[in-house]
Amino acid sequence: MLQLIQLRWIAVIGQVVTIGVVEFGFGIRLPLQLMALVLATLVLLNILSLLRLRFRGSVGNAGLFVALAFDVAALTAQLYLSGGATNPFISLYLLQVTLAAILLEVRWAWGMAAITSACCLGLTLTYQPLELPDHLSGDLFRLHLQGIVVCFVLVAALLVVFVTRISGNLRAQDANLAAMRQQAAEEDHIVRMGLLASGAAHELGTPLSTVSVILGDWQRVPALQAIPDVAQDVEDMQAAIRRCKAILTGILLSAGEARGEAPAVTTLYAFMEDLIGHWRLSRPAARLTYDSSFGEDVSIVADPALKQVIANVLDNAYEASPSHIRMTAVRDAEDLVLTVSDDGPGFVPDMLAQLGKPYQSSKGKQGGGLGLFLVVNVLRKLGGGVTARNRPDGGATVTLRLPLSALLIQKASTHVS
Structure with a gap:
């Protein structure tokens, strides 16, 4: 939507320049008041779009389609007031169709193609013809060719600039989604590992307690205590059991199963x-x-x-x-x-x-x-x-x-x- 807003500002500036050149440079009379009203509508649409983005950040296919449809309506109004299909700038419709094909789902893109085709057809049937001054009557074909060249350069430049920007945004979005999916998969893997570790800690607690009890009984056997090496081995095994229990307690603590202890x-x-x-x-x-x-x-x-x-x-x-x-x-x-x-x-x-x-x-x-x-x-x-x-x-x-x-x-x- 931000790309469309920027494109609309460029459209407003371009239309002001074009109208000024045609009106004051070539001396061709245009309905300036009506054209100025269309330009004011585009400015108002941009302001409303910026406000919408500020308070509601998400924009779906329907919102983009409506924004493109308003741009098509404004272009149709300007072309209707300046020669209809005879105006070489009618090729600007292709810019809207291209953006729709890139940004929107297939059904919305075909809808935009249908709307622009209908507008183009309508402009061949009804429009306000331009009143050319006498000194331009003989150069009509040359002026039309010049207009086609200017329109082609304009459309080509805008397509390169905005399509590359939009494609870059889409690639960044795809990369971000891929990273989020990878992160979600890794976090799910960690959750499963935590559940397994917690379960293993619970399961190991019983046999470790049993071994600890047996070693405690051995320590109270006089015959075993009379052998220094065996007594030391039993003490070392008890220390190892205590170490294992501490490790299991740490596992349960990390898994969120601590015995009511607050963070230290x-x-x-x-x-x-x-x-x-x-x-x-x-x-x-x-x-x-x-x-x-x-x-x-x-x-x-x-x-x-x-x-x-x-x-x-x-x-x-x-x-x-x-x-x-x-x-x-x-x-x-x-x-x-x-x-x-x-x-x-x-x-x-x-x-x-x-x-x-x-x-x-x-x-x-x-x-x-x-x-x-x-x-x-x-x-x-x-x-x-x-x-x-x-x-x-x-x-x-x-x-x-x-x-x-x-x-x-x-x-x-x-x-x-």
Whole structure:
């Protein structure tokens, strides 16, 4: 509709120029008052169209068809007042038909073709003939040819300009719809994964409790306690069971099945230190260097999902480079930027090209590649993004960018409530 409004402004200016040239340049008398009324109607139509777009943004086929029909009516009125079908500018009807064929559904496009054909036929039957001055009577054919050339150039230029714009808009719309469909499919995939993880967590809770009870009974058996190695093994197994239960609790918490706990209010520095501490505790062999130059600390609402995705990135770096991992946290304007680097082999080109797609993994594991998939989608939900690159000196770098507005207490508490 905006393209049609711009085209209508061009039509108004073009008609004013044409009428001025014909009336004052060639000395051909025209019904200026009636033509000015048509121009004023086009201006009013443009103002009403702009107001409609401001208060009602959506425009369907019917609205576009009506707008094009008004343009056809205005062109028909001007042609009727200036020679009808003998006017070389009658070819401007083709512009309306072309726009209708591009913008509208088939039935609406055929309707516009029928309307313009009827108007063209009507102008061959009834119109107000032009009264040519005596000095132009002998040059009538030459003037008609000149008018045809001007009309052809005008139609060709307008078609190139507006059809390319409209085609670009349609391509952008198609690309946006495709991206939305892809995002919806990925979110549906995440929902299914969450349901499966939640169900698995519930199912695993019972056997883990059973094993924990059995180990507790073993710890009370004097014969087993008398053997130091066995007693230590039982204690290690108990610690492993507690670790598994903590992981399952985290899964249920991320799936929205926490035991009535409110989101934890903390600070960014405390959140990061807690995350790093827990990750180091679960990976005692890992060498993680963490550096924060964020600046002034801010209060945030801790998001378990965000904690999990950062841990996923660290886990991927640890698997690629167990010897050394580097992580930095900086503030870039109103964004939190986390960078994780490793000294591993880096990403293969296919993975960089399809970053965040499920089951894109270089580890050769069945069902692998879901870690970065979850990272990308969680960050996208929070308004951020993920980028990855290979470093020239070896290794890979993953950068997480997250708007602070998604974590700050004012924003987050409003979202939670």
